[in-house]
Amino acid sequence: MKKQVRVLGIDDSPFTFQSKRALLVGVVARLPTYIEGIMRTECDVDGTDANAAIEDMVMRSRYREQLKVIMLDGVAVGGFNVVDIDHLYRTTGIPCATVTRALPNYDDIEDALRTHFKDWKVRLDIIKQHPLYKLGSARHPIYATAVGIGIDDLEIILKECTVVGALPEPLRIAHLISSAMVRGESHGRA
């Protein structure tokens, strides 16, 4: 990896359906793990503004031109507010990836979407847009996809910024921050 490579990891906060808005936290790390900057925005729980919120947060960031890849923890934030990474890549010019520790069950997701959303087909198509590749180690697998960057290059980046378990540091820290802001103290994920 070149020196001074910077990546952005974004995670959403836990939310109650009363709150209607979810916090999104972005962590900029210079590889391997030096945290350089932090940013925040919000999106509607189960809304359709995730792409716009993330695009706006990234485009007004001072790190905009230095980001090698934007990593999301899964393809949806704030419930089923899905992120179209193809669109995010087009609008920001920055390669985008989703990274998740649990392989999604598309049948369950389709059931949930059909029950709650008129535009369920649009959301499902975005969620299933890209195949997930199994990366990480046998003990700590992680499922990822990317646009604008090869999956091999993504794998190198993930390996470089992962310290413990499967989750790369920018996503791990983004999760700690977003959950602490909402709950008072961060909670890990099993």
Added chain:
Amino acid sequence: MKKQVRVLGIDDSPFTFQSKRALLVGVVARLPTYIEGIMRTECDVDGTDANAAIEDMVMRSRYREQLKVIMLDGVAVGGFNVVDIDHLYRTTGIPCATVTRALPNYDDIEDALRTHFKDWKVRLDIIKQHPLYKLGSARHPIYATAVGIGIDDLEIILKECTVVGALPEPLRIAHLISSAMVRGESHGRA
């Protein structure tokens, strides 16, 4: 240093005098620099509740019994909401330290306190309670004091968790988080 030593760094957010409340962010790091947990609370701008807010945040934290030292960025948060580290040490049982990159000008502080606070003498006494020791390197000096832990042990801890510049990682990260939450994106300090 023993392995698995954990420290808590606390910093406050920028604030406007309209907002009346300042965010306090605590970062738990396992030495040297692994971020394990994050917590938050609030205090009044220029109020007198900083000790109570920090004590409450720490005492309900799952890391409470593992913290070797609580580090504050300076002796006041949210403007002149001063932290009495002797009292904080007594109520939490955890050694406490203040760490600052700029040596405070006590005359200027006294002027500001006399102008704005009826209880200026109480606040000033807390601020001047302990002498500051110059630690860090010649290029990156840092001024610190501690209660419940020797200044030599504090110096060892600070050295271990400082990566760039003078500020130890838990305080650097706490600052990035608190400023990002209020401003949208973190800002460094000169």
